[in-house]
Every structure is written in structure tokens, then in C-alpha cells.
Amino acid sequence: MARVDVAVLGAGIIGTSVALHLVKRGLSVTLIDRKPPGEETSFGNAGIIEGNTIFPPSFPTDPISLLRIALKRAPEASYHASFLFTAMPWLLAFRRSARPQWLVENARLIRPLFAAAVPEHEKLMEESDGTRYLRKTGWLKVYRREKTFDGLARERDMAKEFGMRLDVLDTAQARALEPSLNPVFTRGVFWPQAASISSPIGLTRAYVSRLEALGGVLLHGDARTLHRNGEHWRIDTEEGSLDADQVVVTLGPWAPDLLEPLGIKLPLGVKRGYHRHFRAQGNASLSRPVLDADGGYCITPMEQGLRITTGAEIAPRDAPQTPVQFDRVMPNARSLFPLDERADDKTWMGSRPCFPDSRPVIDRAPGQKGLWLAFGHAHWGLTLGPATGRLLGEMMTGVTPFCDPAPYRATRFN
Numbered sequence: 245m246a247r248v249d250v251a252v253l254g255a256g257i258i259g260t261s262v263a264l265h266l267v268k269r270g271l272s273v274t275l276i277d278r279k280p281p282g283e284e285t286s287f288g289n290a291g292i293i294e295g296n297t298i299f300p301p302s303f304p305t306d307p308i309s310l311l312r313i314a315l316k317r318a319p320e321a322s323y324h325a326s327f328l329f330t331a332m333p334w335l336l337a338f339r340r341s342a343r344p345q346w347l348v349e350n351a352r353l354i355r356p357l358f359a360a361a362v363p364e365h366e367k368l369m370e371e372s373d374g375t376r377y378l379r380k381t382g383w384l385k386v387y388r389r390e391k392t393f394d395g396l397a398r399e400r401d402m403a404k405e406f407g408m409r410l411d412v413l414d415t416a417q418a419r420a421l422e423p424s425l426n427p428v429f430t431r432g433v434f435w436p437q438a439a440s441i442s443s444p445i446g447l448t449r450a451y452v453s454r455l456e457a458l459g460g461v462l463l464h465g466d467a468r469t470l471h472r473n474g475e476h477w478r479i480d481t482e483e484g485s486l487d488a489d490q491v492v493v494t495l496g497p498w499a500p501d502l503l504e505p506l507g508i509k510l511p512l513g514v515k516r517g518y519h520r521h522f523r524a525q526g527n528a529s530l531s532r533p534v535l536d537a538d539g540g541y542c543i544t545p546m547e548q549g550l551r552i553t554t555g556a557e558i559a560p561r562d563a564p565q566t567p568v569q570f571d572r573v574m575p576n577a578r579s580l581f582p583l584d585e586r587a588d589d590k591t592w593m594g595s596r597p598c599f600p601d602s603r604p605v606i607d608r609a610p611g612q613k614g615l616w617l618a619f620g621h622a623h624w625g626l627t628l629g630p631a632t633g634r635l636l637g638e639m640m641t642g643v644t645p646f647c648d649p650a651p652y653r654a655t656r657f658n
């Protein structure tokens with residue numbers, strides 16, 4: 245019977261980062277997934293390490309935006325009508341988190357964790373040979389409507405209050421940064437301290453290689469086999485049973501599949517999202533991710549091509565793909581950037597694991613000794629992987645945490 249200090253269940257960017265931080269603190273660690281590492285939600289994101297996040301994407305409050313979403317005309321969001329009744333409690337709680345005062349308070353609470361995002365990635369990248377994926381070229385957001393730009397004034401003010409750099413640009417200045425963009429927008433905001441990566445899967449694999457080089461072990465198995473075995477936890481893997489003193493649940497959108505049978509019910513929802521890759525026409529190129537705020541998508545240069553990622557789709561996690569948002573965003577994308585044909589014929593879909601207040605849970609599991617939780621990173625799992633790994637590693641080994649873990653408590657929903 246194999247025995248370890250910690251079993252980490254789920255090898256996305258969160259689980260991999262947590263496992264790496266624990267092994268670096270001298271614990272014996274096994275990382276378990278039913279698939280190869282990084283092949284689910286962490287595979288297909290927009291690659292942005294958004295250390296500059298202030299306000300989470302929030303429930304639309306103005307009636308015109310709501311009407312466009314309801315009529316399925318909005319490029320930034322979509323939904324399955326048959327799922328709305330089921331999702332309603334989560335949607336109402338999400339809506340409560342859109343109050344202006346809440347957004348301001350939340351920004352102050354989450355700042356310390358987000359401020360650690362880029363430096364903590366850089367530390368792991370340096371030791372993992374992952375720096376080759378890193379671009380420190382910032383993030384450009386463009387706005388077609390003055391109203392959208394004006395609506396984010398409070399966010400920009402808070403960014404300045406936090407000492408973060410941002411440059412408000414006109415069309416010509418934004419095009420000086422990204423000459424291939426067409427002048428279909430009136431405003432740009434450049435966030436130079438954001439970073440991005442050219443391959444999310446490449447980076448997760450690099451972190452797993454580092455984990456293994458430090459003595460961590462990767463096993464295949466189904467996390468739902470987790471059960472108590474006396475004082476320990478036991479998981480049945482393809483390589484045999486494993487006993488662990490402590491277990492960390494990093495299953496992203498699948499965390500409830502394990503936790504609810506253990507009596508732990510947390511209000512996790514999903515916002516599904518899609519990507520497709522495209523080639524550029526001629527010599528057109530991009531040096532950084534670009535968010536077309538009114539166009540409802542993000543475009544990021546990746547190893548596979550130019551990745552167009554869509555916004556939120558409120559739909560059951562396991563329902564078949566319905567990538568209708570591409571019909572709405574592609575005319576916008578083609579007007580902003582000279583896209584050529586598809587670079588591959590696949591449409592990827594992932595489910596952002598989201599709590600209604602858009603903060604993850606990073607905490608002990610209530611009522612289950614030796615069980616820890618790190619999931620629900622919503623739009624920022626790539627961003628927050630290593631910072632989460634450090635925070636949880638410090639909490640589990642009795643070191644004073646580098647930031648206050650209170651905003652991430654599992655009991656905050658009670």
C-alpha cells in the first residue's frame with residue numbers, strides 16, 4: 245500500500261501548482277487525474293495572467309444589455325433556456341455581487357492574491373523551464389462604444405489607487421502597439437503589467453515535469469473513489485490504492501461530484517466558454533492578447549494560431565457544445581483584425597468553475613479532517629494557479645500566509 249503526505253486530486257493548473265508548492269515544502273505528494281494533466285479547463289483559456297483584475301465580469305445591470313442577452317443577440321453571453329430555472333439561485337446570487345459598493349469592497353479583498361499572480365508564475369516558470377511560454381507584453385482592451393469605456397471609470401480609478409499602471413489610448417496610440425488592428429474602436433486601455441502565455445497546456449506540463457523532478461508522483465485515477473480509511477484518506481488509482489494523510493480537491497468544475505456525496509455543498513456554477521484558432525491574413529500579427537470589449541471575445545496569439553475565446557454561456561456543464569456565440573463574435577473579430585481561415589477544425593469548450601462572488605475557495609473542507617479545497621477560480625484559474633499554490637501550501641504547513649485567506653473561506657456562503 246503506497247502512502248503519501250498529500251494527494252492532490254485534479255491536475256489542472258490549480259492542482260499542478262498546489263502539488264508543486266507542497267513538494268517544494270518537503271511533503272511527499274501524489275497528483276491524481278483521470279486524464280493527462282492540463283487537458284480540461286486549463287487547456288483552452290485565453291492565456292492571460294491577469295494580475296490587473298479589479299472587478300470581476302458581473303451581471304449586467306442596464307436593461308438594454310439584459311434585453312440583448314435575453315434575445316440572444318449579445319456577443320458576450322449566451323444561455324440554454326431550459327437551464328435557466330435550475331441556474332436561477334446561482335444567477336440571483338451572482339446578480340447581488342454586481343452592486344457597485346460590493347465590487348469596490350471585493351476589489352480590495354482580492355487585490356493581494358492577484359498582485360502575486362505574475363511574480364508567483366515567474367518563480368515557477370524559471371525553475372520549470374516554462375519561461376519560454378511567457379510574454380510580458382501586457383494586455384490591450386479596445387472599446388467601440390464610449391458608453392462601455394465610461395462605464396469602467398471606477399475600475400480605472402481603483403487601479404490607480406492600487407498603484408497599477410494603465411495607459412488610456414486613442415485609436416492611433418492603440419494601433420501603434422498593434423498595427424494590424426483596424427480602426428473600428430475609439431478607445432483603448434493598455435495594461436502593461438499583465439502577462440500572457442503562448443501555450444497553457446505547455447505551461448501545465450512544464451510544472452508537472454518540475455513536480456516529478458522534485459519527487460512528486462503523477463497517477464491516473466478517479467477522484468470519486470476517495471473514502472476514509474481509519475485516520476487516512478484512501479484513493480483507488482490505476483496503479484493501486486493510495487493512502488494520504490491529507491487530500492486537496494482541485495477538480496475545478498467537477499469538485500461537486502466528489503464533495504456533495506461527502507456532505508459538502510457549495511454554490512459552484514459554471515460559465516462555459518469556447519475557443520477556435522484562426523490564421524492571420526498576410527503579415528498581420530498580434531504581440532499580445534486583445535479584448536474587444538463590445539465585440540464580446542478575446543483574441544490571443546497562441547502556438548496553435550490566433551485563439552478566439554468567447555464569453556459566458558450559462559448551460560449545464562455536461563450538455564453538448566452549442567457554440568452559437570461564434571456566429572455573433574466572428575463578424576466583430578473579422579472587422580477588428582484581418583483573420584484568414586481556421587487553423588484547425590476543432591471547437592474547444594471548457595467550463596469556468598464560478599462561485600457567485602467570483603472568488604475561489606481556498607480553505608479546509610468544513611467537517612472533514614485532512615481535506616482541503618482549492619477550486620472555483622472562475623475567469624482567473626490560469627492567473628491564480630501559482631499564487632493559490634503558495635497560499636494553500638503556507639496554510640497546510642503552518643506558515644503565516646502571504647495574504648489573508650479569509651476572502652476564500654468555504655464557510656462564507658453560510
Ligand SMILES: Cc1cc2nc3c(=O)[nH]c(=O)nc-3n(C[C@H](O)[C@H](O)[C@H](O)COP(=O)(O)OP(=O)(O)OC[C@H]3O[C@@H](n4cnc5c(N)ncnc54)[C@H](O)[C@@H]3O)c2cc1C
Pocket residue numbers: 253254255256257258259276277278279280281282283284285286287288289290291292293294465466467468494495496497498501516517518519553554593594595596597619620621622623624625626627628
Ligand atoms: C474560454 C475560457 C477562457 C479563459 N481565459 C482565461 C484567461 O485568459 N486567464 C485565466 O487566468 N483564466 C482563464 N480562464 C479560466 C481558467 O481556464 C480556469 O479558471 C482554470 O483552468 C481552472 O483550472 P482548474 O485546475 O481549477 O480546473 P481544470 O483545468 O478543469 O482541472 C480539473 C482537473 O480535474 C480532473 N478531474 C475531473 N474529474 C475528475 C475525477 N473524477 N477524477 C480525476 N480527475 C478528475 C480533470 O480531468 C481536470 O484535469 C478561461 C476559461 C475559459 C473557459
